[in-house]
Amino acid sequence: MPELPEVETVRRGLESQIRGARILRVEARRPDLRIPLPPRFALRLVGRRVEEVARRAKYLLLHLDDGEILVIHLGMSGRLIVGPARRNVAPGKHEHVEFEFDNRQGVVFEDHRRFGLMTLVPGAEIDRHALFRHLGIEPLGPTFDGMVLARLLAGARTPIKAALLDQRRVVGVGNIYACEALFRAGISPRRLARTVAAVRADRLAAAIRSVLSEAIAAGGSSLRDYVQASGELGYFQHAWKVYGREGETCAHAGCAGRIRRIVQANRSTFYCPRCQT
């Protein structure tokens, strides 16, 4: 799925197209997403105005004018396609939910693996909701730095790569950006998380911030089944230095290392064994 930069890119696309718009029509064709759609989902949404499009971790938060928040998570394969509203078009097999707005824009939620979800949460309860209660710090927020990161990693006996994927510590970093940030910081993905402290934690925090920021600036990277809210592909994928590059020569000048692929916590990890220690 989309990691933080892709979700942020979608957020910006949605904000530009539907902020202030009113929902005219909702078609919920397939309620059995990761969490089933709530009862009367479509009925509760029709007539609502989208006041704000926000993001927390990898969740999109559409603040509605009745105080509820439409929460959207894209899972691994979800995408939101924004464009002129369609009518009388046969929906694709995995186009599970479709919205039409009063400004003639439409949003289609497509997710063939159905690891994504949509639900409605009262605005006042969002931080206490099960999906949000345990979420960690926003890496692009004002208080995230090496000191904070070191504190979050203290005592953790798991490899740093796995710790970065744990959304209870730092949110938004997924499999690709965890690999890329560790490469930038020169830290082995196999290193025990609790040994990432002081200078290493400073380097890693800075690397996380820079790689996420650059990906957002590039409009979000993209894999085969992800499309930005605007419908165009992102290009940050060309900037990946290790992810998907098993066997290639390390991008660092003067390093003759070959990128290795290993499996950690059931996920592929890519790294340079020569310059990541």
Next chain:
DNA sequence: ACGAGAACCTGTTTGC
């Protein structure tokens, strides 16, 4: 309490 591994679901790519 923590960490590892499996499970959720479907499509595409890879290997024999």
Next chain:
DNA sequence: TGCAAACAGGTTCTCG
């Protein structure tokens, strides 16, 4: 060519 295994950007549950 055909079929099975491996793999895919995430989260959450179970088990030891």
